[in-house]
Amino acid sequence: MSASPRRARSAGWPLGPRPLPIGTDLPVLLPHAAALARRVAHERGLGNSLARLQARHGWFLFVALLCAVGYAQAQAPAGHPPIVATIWKWTPLLAKGFAFNIAISALAMAVGTLLGTFLGLAQISRAAPVRGTSWFATHFFRNAPWLVLLFYCMFLLPFKITVFGVTVPLPDWVKATFGLSLPVMANVSEIVRGAVQSIPTGQWESAASFAFTRRQTLWMIILPQCVKRMLPPWMNLYSILTVGTVLASVVGVSEVMTLAGDILASENRAELLMPFYFYILVWFFLYCYPIARWTVYLERKYAVNF
């Protein structure tokens, strides 16, 4: 996939690859149409795992939670407060931690989207060095393990930055957010590039024939058409990121998983382990499920047929 955009570009048409099998009015391009169609199919399927979340998955989790609670209750030694009461007692604290997860995910998403949009546009730049560098950055951060990126940010970023005499502290959660925003950036970059290149070449051509500059074409004609196509994979990426925020617990940010660990340590009751983690899983499901359904809805609504 990495080399295919460039190969396709040099093969026939100077304005970029034509990604659609039908509708090419230049017969010389026909041999490339099949290969390009396959790429489009690949790009449309870009990271679709969480969009497949269904209601029955939620019911399954809920039943598993009930079983875990029942099992734990049966195992609990006499004299301990009931499991459900214990979970309920700690719910406000867990909610606080969960809110922190949401905050980190939202912030990482915002930062990643901003950086990723520029990186994605750089990937379709006409200057080869810009294109090459951004392509490398995209694929480096897209394929690097999230946890490794997180550790790098934790240990390589200073705990404070001094600019012009003003010292800005960099608490762990800021570093973690930045660390999580890197893979988001890389994925957004690919979403932007994929969307721009999935717009039929005819749009570029007709814009060029009306003497729009490249910048005008991109901002007034191409990108507005991309927004619809980018929305479903972007939302899907957000779901994945939200689930991924628990990684921050490994580097000591007090989000929901860290707090759960602290709670379990302070309660010091082995039977609480299973119900607590299933409980958190249900929370994540409740947050991600509506996003997944909405993503599927948007995908259907904006399904493009040419």
Add this chain to the structure above:
Amino acid sequence: MRRRSGAPEQPIISVKDIHKSFGAVEVLKGVSLEIAKGEVACIIGPSGAGKSTILRCINGLVPIDSGSIRVAQFQVEKLKADRDIIALRKEVSIVFQQYNLYPHKTALANVMMAPLYVLKEDPKEVEARAIELLAKVRLQEKAQSYPGELSGGQQQRVAIARALAMRPEIILFDEVTAALDPETVKEVLLTIRELAEEGMTCLLVTHEMGFAREVADYMYFTDGGVIVEQGPPAEFFARPQHERTRAFLSQIL
């Protein structure tokens, strides 16, 4: 206006011996043609003959490998600066087979966009003229419709209105009816005929032989990247000189 044969005295388009390759495929192998102001010329030929490429070379969408193209005051192959290419494209509009309307804009906005943002004209004037042009292609009631809500023929007429909005000297039509069903072909051809009668310089790539015979001042037949035969339509269709032309016409007519 109709020329008998040979070159017009003052061509507005003058293409001389152009060559163009896409990778290993040489699509144009020395094409020359000349079109006078106000003339309607048709290019016909089998698929893959390089017809669409000729049109794209004329307005600079596809750079040529060798040869020369002169359009009005522009030496097309020498235009390098964006400013000059833009100046050329203001004079030469193109209408595509696939319409290529902007799907996120209404018909009216489609027509208005280029004059507004490229020519930077007054929005009120542009809107008034866009409404006029939509009326001209008999689509004034569809001004607020999006391309997706229009039929193929209607989209193609919006595309023609959009091309006219630039007030070009020349319009290139690239198989504009090839993607349409026979019923809607008529309405599009009617629009083109009106333009031709008003004296617009038109270069058409078409498979509509009947239409070409009626409306064209001059015919070109291309095959294998060269112009095989040319002439005024009466002679061209009645007495084709080359075997290849005869074979092609006999299959189509």
